[in-house]
Amino acid sequence: MSEQSNNIDPRLLELRDRIDEIDGDIARLISERAECALKVAEVKKATGGDALFYRPEREAQVLRKAMERNQGPLTDEEMARLFREIMSACLALEEPVKVAYLGPEGTFTQQAALKHFGNSAQCRPLAAIDEVFREVEAGAVNYGVVPVENSTEGVINHTLDNFMTSNLVICGEVELRIHQHLMISDITRADAITRIYSHAQSLAQCRKWLDSHYPNVERVAVASNAEAAKRVKGEWNAAAIAGDMAAELYGLKVLAEKIEDRPDNSTRFLIIGSQAVPASGDDKTSLMVSMRNEPGALHDLLEPFQRHKIDLTRVETRPSQSGNWTYVFFIDFVGHRDSENVAAALKEVGAGASDMKILGSYPRGVL
Numbered sequence: 001m002s003e004q005s006n007n008i009d010p011r012l013l014e015l016r017d018r019i020d021e022i023d024g025d026i027a028r029l030i031s032e033r034a035e036c037a038l039k040v041a042e043v044k045k046a047t048g049g050d051a052l053f054y055r056p057e058r059e060a061q062v063l064r065k066a067m068e069r070n071q072g073p074l075t076d077e078e079m080a081r082l083f084r085e086i087m088s089a090c091l092a093l094e095e096p097v098k099v100a101y102l103g104p105e106g107t108f109t110q111q112a113a114l115k116h117f118g119n120s121a122q123c124r125p126l127a128a129i130d131e132v133f134r135e136v137e138a139g140a141v142n143y144g145v146v147p148v149e150n151s152t153e154g155v156i157n158h159t160l161d162n163f164m165t166s167n168l169v170i171c172g173e174v175e176l177r178i179h180q181h182l183m184i185s186d187i188t189r190a191d192a193i194t195r196i197y198s199h200a201q202s203l204a205q206c207r208k209w210l211d212s213h214y215p216n217v218e219r220v221a222v223a224s225n226a227e228a229a230k231r232v233k234g235e236w237n238a239a240a241i242a243g244d245m246a247a248e249l250y251g252l253k254v255l256a257e258k259i260e261d262r263p264d265n266s267t268r269f270l271i272i273g274s275q276a277v278p279a280s281g282d283d284k285t286s287l288m289v290s291m292r293n294e295p296g297a298l299h300d301l302l303e304p305f306q307r308h309k310i311d312l313t314r315v316e317t318r319p320s321q322s323g324n325w326t327y328v329f330f331i332d333f334v335g336h337r338d339s340e341n342v343a344a345a346l347k348e349v350g351a352g353a354s355d356m357k358i359l360g361s362y363p364r365g366v367l
């Protein structure tokens with residue numbers, strides 16, 4: 001025995017023995033759970049059709065239960081995160097889910113994809129939001145992940161515009177707290193920075209911080225935060241604003257942490273797929289409606305929601321692509337399209353609108 005282990009407090013040894021024992025139990029139970037998931041796969045295959053192994057509504061229920069059951073000392077979120085990974089591994093035994101996200105590697109969208117599907121999913125970066133839509137439509141991947149709104153900077157129009165022409169449905173949502181850092185490479189001279197690269201949204205989220213710390217430095221908008229991080233690798237006078245994943249991926253040094261102007265800065269992402277999701281018990285619905293441009297049109301559009309006691313969570317307006325002065329409204333609300341009050345409201349809204357498309361009902365983001 002080494003000198004060190006002779007000095008170990010016996011209480012510590014006892015606790016470690018107990019932890020080993022518990023780990024054994026956990027491992028056995030995880031294997032048993034995985035066996036069950038394999039049997040579920042057999043049942044799904046036997047049922048035939050295009051057997052859908054991944055079930056968003058069921059996964060949301062499992063995560064919610066993990067949180068409700070939790071008695072501490074871990075937080076509910078930590079507990080759910082652990083179950084997220086267990087489920088991801090179990091699902092991969094059935095068949096790994098294929099996911100395309102707005103890349104490149106190191107973007108917040110990649111972080112959102114991992115948060116939603118766990119580390120056992122096969123995630124692939126694509127260069128543009130349109131490409132993510134296209135790959136899911138073509139069936140090359142099962143799901144896509146795209147950003148849709150930021151709490152500081154507002155809506156990501158490109159994603160909304162894609163829904164005007166796409167037949168994909170929304171299968172889920174993920175919210176991510178966004179922390180931006182200023183980072184440099186090992187050749188950067190920190191006292192000689194003349195240029196800062198980032199995505200336009202990120203530059204905007206850090207506007208005040210930049211105004212006070214780097215008022216005279218050129219701000220250069222590039223296609224993504226990861227692209228910004230990549231550029232800094234070869235420039236001695238440049239820095240990038242990006243997240244943890246990009247810093248890690250490109251081996252950059254964080255010069256200033258959490259420089260976003262608002263501490264509650266967060267981004268919402270959508271999971272897009274080709275199949276509608278059944279109710280999970282706590283769901284949201286997204287809707288696209290076009291209206292003729294008449295006085296009171298918006299009031300008439302929203303009135304049925306109020307009457308059927310439906311909570312609106314977002315109303316967004318975009319000019320329609322089909323004609324001048326027609327508008328398309330993107331509306332999010334609480335409830336599943338199959339529930340009675342929602343179905344009734346949708347029927348009335350549809351009757352009054354010149355066009356209406358239900359973009360999907362999906363479980364409310366759990367994590």
Ligand SMILES: C=C(O[C@@H]1C=C(C(=O)O)C=C[C@H]1O)C(=O)O
Pocket residue numbers: 036037040053054055056058059062086087088090091
């Ligand atoms: C096991 C199932 O399939 C998948 C795996 C799940 C799990 O590990 O809990 C949950 C939902 C599905 O994505 C199931 O449908 O119950």
